[in-house]
Amino acid sequence: MMSKILIIAEHDSNTLNPSTAKCVSCAAAIGGDCDVLVLGSGIGDVSRQAAALEGVSIVIETDAAHLAHPLAANLAPEVAAAAGAYSHVLGPSTTFGRDLVPRVAALLGVNQVSDIMAVEGPTTFRRPIYAGNAIVKVDVPAETTVVGTVRAASWKEAATGGSASIESRPASSEAASHSRYVSLEAGDGERPDLQSAKVVVSGGRAFGSAENFEKLYALADKLGAGVGASRAAVDAGYVPNDMQVGQTGKIIAPELYVAFGISGAIQHVTGIKDAGTIVAVNKDADAPIFELADIGLVGDLFTVIDEMMALLD
Amino acid sequence: MKILVGIKRVVDYNVRIRVRPDGRGVETDGVKMSINPFDEIAIEEALRIRESGKADEVIVVSIGGDECQQQLRTALAMGADRAIQVNSSEALQPLSLARALLKVAQSESADLVILGKQAIDDDNSQTGQMMAALWGRPQATFASRVELDGTTARVTREVDAGLETIEVELPAVITVDLRLNQPRFVKLPDIMKAKRKPLDRTELGDLDIGADAPLSVSDFAPPPARGGGIKVDDAAALVAELKQRGLV
Ligand SMILES: Cc1cc2nc3c(=O)[nH]c(=O)nc-3n(C[C@H](O)[C@H](O)[C@H](O)COP(=O)(O)OP(=O)(O)OC[C@H]3O[C@@H](n4cnc5c(N)ncnc54)[C@H](O)[C@@H]3O)c2cc1C
Ligand SMILES: Nc1ncnc2c1ncn2[C@@H]1O[C@H](COP(=O)(O)O)[C@@H](O)[C@H]1O
Numbered sequence: 099m100m101s102k103i104l105i106i107a108e109h110d111s112n113t114l115n116p117s118t119a120k121c122v123s124c125a126a127a128i129g130g131d132c133d134v135l136v137l138g139s140g141i142g143d144v145s146r147q148a149a150a151l152e153g154v155s156i157v158i159e160t161d162a163a164h165l166a167h168p169l170a171a172n173l174a175p176e177v178a179a180a181a182g183a184y185s186h187v188l189g190p191s192t193t194f195g196r197d198l199v200p201r202v203a204a205l206l207g208v209n210q211v212s213d214i215m216a217v218e219g220p221t222t223f224r225r226p227i228y229a230g231n232a233i234v235k236v237d238v239p240a241e242t243t244v245v246g247t248v249r250a251a252s253w254k255e256a257a258t259g260g261s262a263s264i265e266s267r268p269a270s271s272e273a274a275s276h277s278r279y280v281s282l283e284a285g286d287g288e289r290p291d292l293q294s295a296k297v298v299v300s301g302g303r304a305f306g307s308a309e310n311f312e313k314l315y316a317l318a319d320k321l322g323a324g325v326g327a328s329r330a331a332v333d334a335g336y337v338p339n340d341m342q343v344g345q346t347g348k349i350i351a352p353e354l355y356v357a358f359g360i361s362g363a364i365q366h367v368t369g370i371k372d373a374g375t376i377v378a379v380n381k382d383a384d385a386p387i388f389e390l391a392d393i394g395l396v397g398d399l400f401t402v403i404d405e406m407m408a409l410l411d
Numbered sequence: 412m413k414i415l416v417g418i419k420r421v422v423d424y425n426v427r428i429r430v431r432p433d434g435r436g437v438e439t440d441g442v443k444m445s446i447n448p449f450d451e452i453a454i455e456e457a458l459r460i461r462e463s464g465k466a467d468e469v470i471v472v473s474i475g476g477d478e479c480q481q482q483l484r485t486a487l488a489m490g491a492d493r494a495i496q497v498n499s500s501e502a503l504q505p506l507s508l509a510r511a512l513l514k515v516a517q518s519e520s521a522d523l524v525i526l527g528k529q530a531i532d533d534d535n536s537q538t539g540q541m542m543a544a545l546w547g548r549p550q551a552t553f554a555s556r557v558e559l560d561g562t563t564a565r566v567t568r569e570v571d572a573g574l575e576t577i578e579v580e581l582p583a584v585i586t587v588d589l590r591l592n593q594p595r596f597v598k599l600p601d602i603m604k605a606k607r608k609p610l611d612r613t614e615l616g617d618l619d620i621g622a623d624a625p626l627s628v629s630d631f632a633p634p635p636a637r638g639g640g641i642k643v644d645d646a647a648a649l650v651a652e653l654k655q656r657g658l659v
Binding site for chain 1: 430537541573648649
């Protein structure tokens, strides 16, 4: 039987999140037809961006006021209503997908494959467990819909240049009366997004203050890099939560990751294992991060940053 | 008001995980086991809500073999009022877990269910969302702040874009993130006291959750190792190396 795959688009009403194009690549590895479901309000631009992804057949658009914000309680019934015609339903393993997709799986009465990192067949996948310390094979039982989240760091974005048709579909449910969106306090968004940046520089507890992080921002701006942080730096209040990299933060795969003053706890390291090149700067030669680093430098991070700033002029 | 907290017994987060040579799991022999760190935060939040006078009772539940009584006792020592073990020799997948937790929540008439945002062994991050769906009730996942006002919970969620705030009507399921609170330490007298608190044991079969087709999980393997790295002496050598590799 040929697979028919439905991808749940992630977007902010204006722009399609790159995680959607990564789901399309995962769908291509599964093989078969691939449609994209765009749920929201005022989402014409998003649907057009989805239609331009190579490999997408149809974009299904449901535009309704109560879908304006990504409340899982409102989105999940729409996905479940559309899912009947598909063998696979996929979403990204971002916070958007991790919130929504299990709710969909439960409505469909199936178990979910989280964090698909590789496809070995239409119903056979590889995924990480134990913070990436083990990789397992997962087989979805026959006759059940495959519902999964796609681990963004494992997949490249599908190319653009496609021209899928866009069909609209009315909402099947009303707004849930028990859930209300209130607000979003977004990060500053001045620098490249962590999950798509080619270069990420990252800082840990060793920075000691929010002011000292300014030095890292300056280096990032010179490199055109995104800025990440360890949980310790976030907990200490040096940087906002959306910068956290690791098991409970963002899993990223930049071409270059430079960690300054980060010890290399497994929960942090799991977030960067797919980076092309990992550089560690730490004053402790025995820091675990050096076991993983492709290039290590034992030294004081402030001195190293100052010198790099001068050398990169 | 009653709060139900689901806790899972997992390999302690400080343990270095080793895949068994036969590829059928990870080493757990003689390995330190603990309450899933997110679930400890869930317990702490429930206790704080009770201590603020907004709840009367905190019930902890764990689905697993008798060994999970150890973690339930720890939760009682932290301050939970009662514990329930749902005895299951097999490890359940999230859909069955959600069904079983829902049965317990319904028989206890829980107004609020607090779970961890993910179990750090399987890293599924599904159970709370599934439970909310089966219940037809709201979910507030990845919570870093919870404020209760009557039957409304205002929850700040840690999302990729920043901090999102939503409001949900109880009953609801909340899953917690690390920054919600700092769990209290258990003191020795509390451990003694916890021995006298009720710990009930129910058979999973008695909950009548039905069967679902589980995913088959096999071929455990260590992650691909990264190639050996090099050390450089100073920033100049680092920048030269990065330039040579075409990375800056
Ligand atoms: C369930 C769970 C989930 C977690 N999830 C995450 C997660 O997603 N992401 C995450 O990062 N952590 C996570 N953690 C926390 C993790 O275990 C570590 O505590 C954290 O990563 C440590 O951060 P750090 O490396 O900045 O701090 P530390 O471990 O304190 O390391 C600081 C490092 O800086 C070095 N240093 C100090 N001064 C200097 C200097 N002047 N120059 C150079 N080097 C210097 C030190 O040698 C040291 O190696 C999690 C923990 C748990 C229990
Ligand atoms: N065996 C279990 N018993 C009780 N609660 C559980 C169990 N497994 C998972 N949970 C709860 O569900 C949360 C999410 O788990 P998971 O969906 O497996 O990542 C955990 O943090 C627990 O609160």
